[in-house]
Amino acid sequence: MVTFLLFGTFALLIALKVPIAFAMGLACIVVALFSPSLTLTFIAQGLVTSTDSFALMAIPFFVLAGELMGKGGISRRLFNFINVFVGRFYGGTAMAAVITCIFFAAISGSGPATVAAVGGMMIPMMISEGYDSRFTTVLLATAGALGIIIPPSIPLVLFGVGSGTSIGDLFKGGMIPGVFIGICLCIYVYFYSKKIGYRGNQEPFSLKRLKSSFIEAIWAILVPIIILGGIYGGIFTPTEAAVVAVFYSLFVSVFIYREVKLSDLFTILCNAAGSSATILIVIGTATTFGTIMSLERIPEAVAAGMLSISSNPIIATLLIVVILLIVGMFMDTSAAVVIFTPILFPIAMEVGINPVHFGIIMIVTLAIGFITPPVGVNLFVAMNIGKTTMVQIFPYIIPFLLVCLAGLTVILLVPQLTLFLV
Template sequence: MTAFILFGSFFLFTALTVPIGIALGMAGLITAIYSSDISITFLSQGLVTSTDSFPLMAIPFFILAGEIMGKGGISTRLFDLANVFVGRYTGGFAMAAVITAMFFAAISGSGPATVAAVGGIMIPAMVAEGYNKKFATALIAAAGSLGIILPPSIPMVLYGISASESIGDLFIGGILPGILIGLFLIIWAYVYSKKMGYKGTDEKFSFKKLFSAINQAKWSLLVPIIILGGIYGGIFTPTEAAVVTVVYALFVSVVLHKAIKLSDLHGILRNASLSSVAILIIIGTANAFGNILSFERIPQAFADVFLSISDNNFIILLLIIVMLLIIGLFIDTSAAVIIFTPILFPMAIQIGMDPIHFGIVMIVTLAIGFITPPLGVNLFVGSGISGLSIPVLARASIPFFFVLLAGLIVIAAIPQLTLLFL
């Protein structure tokens, strides 16, 4: 009955479009009032202590770094470099857009931020080149999902904390899966462009243009190297890496590129603060929600139900993926990671999955929710840029849903893609 009240009230508030953080907190409060075993003090303590975490400090700093790089003209430089390699081929603009999103994802750690930074430039540019606006917007929305698959990824930080796993290992584990999904999107962009007759540029490849583009983008390209090299070189922790990234992003954007004025910093700090506060509220209330789950032994009950359906590990993993796909339709990725990691993680371990591999599978599955309504955050960001309605954009995103799903199946079936460098 406690589980019914907890989840029932949460989904009711969600259906009433109550913000996800508030819905989680209200569901926990109602459950605490109903249950004589759970005190409101226990709930409030969980709300506060869950955000008192050093690794968690990485999130606001990565968000701030993404804001700075997004406003610092990074996307244009990255696109110019990608366009040197693929611009002359069929669908070159579309493929370069995906590559740009992959690079920016390795800077921002956020799906919507990737769509906003890359889409603001690329969607109008692709339309000007003759691409269909629905295809261009859906492509960028799908590529934005890479923002939480490639490191640094905010959901990876949350999963690492929730499952007590190495955030650095998760970052490394996300590299090949992120590249694989990027390749799948590039292949589909090429196939669709060939069908629609979208030609590449007439410009031939030249080393002069390549070196010029690399020179323009070199400071941006160093960000992933600094983050991962610093972590795995033992120079700093993921949280310290986030702080270093902020300082580096400021130096590059203000001093080297001169794309940001000191007067712009107020707006950048404001946007980063609002995004950070929203995520931290979700983290706090989701952790309190998770404490109730653990107290009532709901994760064990879920595990017993799943394991009673089949003793085949593949079937259980398939059920977990289907469940996460459904969850991604309605629940924010950060909240979903915090709520469902304690429920699904024990099951994954019980069927013999590596915890890092399971974390990547979980995050990739939830990333698909960025382009699936009714939540579909990337669709809303893309809609704001292109002016297309959400229903129109959702229909245009259907092929990309299957492209991402194909990538997910490969990642889930081949653990070596995640674990190769660990």
């Protein structure tokens, strides 16, 4: 009865287009009202204790660092530096946009933030250079999804907290897979651009251009080196790294690049607070939702059902990937990680999958949801910038989905990509 009430109420509210955080919270309240073993006090306590975590403190700081970097001209300088190397090839501007997203992903930890920061500059620029607005929109939405794979990644933090896996190891594990998918996107962009005729800027490689762009971009290039180098070197924890990122980005944006004025800080702080609050409300309600599922032994039932199909690690992982691909089409990534980690992680451990490898597979699979209708958060952010509609861009989504699925397949079958740095 409790299970029926929980999922029935949740499904009804989602169908009524209630925001997912509130849908989960209201479903928990309905269960508490009708269940003799649960109380409203339990729900209130769950909302507080679920976010009372040192590791989760990293989230608002990484969000704030991303806001500061996004407003501070970081993405433009990174693009100018990268464009020196690839700008002259077919699809050079598009490839430079993908690589810029890789660098910015190592700052923001968020998919939509990466699309907004890089896409806000690149989509109008590429359209002015003759690129199809539909292709450009989907490209930036897909490249922005790397924001949750390449560390520091907010969903990786959530997975680490939910599964007890080292967040530092997850950050190490996400680096090569994220760059690998970025390379796959660049390869597709090159051959597509050659077929369509999207030529590069025809400017030859020049040491003078390289030196000039490098001097401008050096402070931006140092951001991921400082953050990730500090974590990997054991100098500070991921949460402490987030605080360092805030101070560094504030110093660079205000005093070196001088593109963020002191009067802008209030708006930046408000934007970061709003984004952080949204994420933490999702975490609180999703954790409480997951706690009720655990009390009802739903994860054990799901695990037993899946293992009865096959205990082969590859088959079990494929089943999990299919589930997550479907979930990613309809659910916010943060909520999906919090809810499904306690359900699917025990299955992965039962069949002998490395916890770090499983975490990366889970996040990469959910990242594909960023460009999968009907939710596809990155698509909506990019469509707003590119002034396109879902109907217009839909044919262009399929090839990028196939590229991402091919990359996911390689990551799944070659664990060394994930575990090499770990």
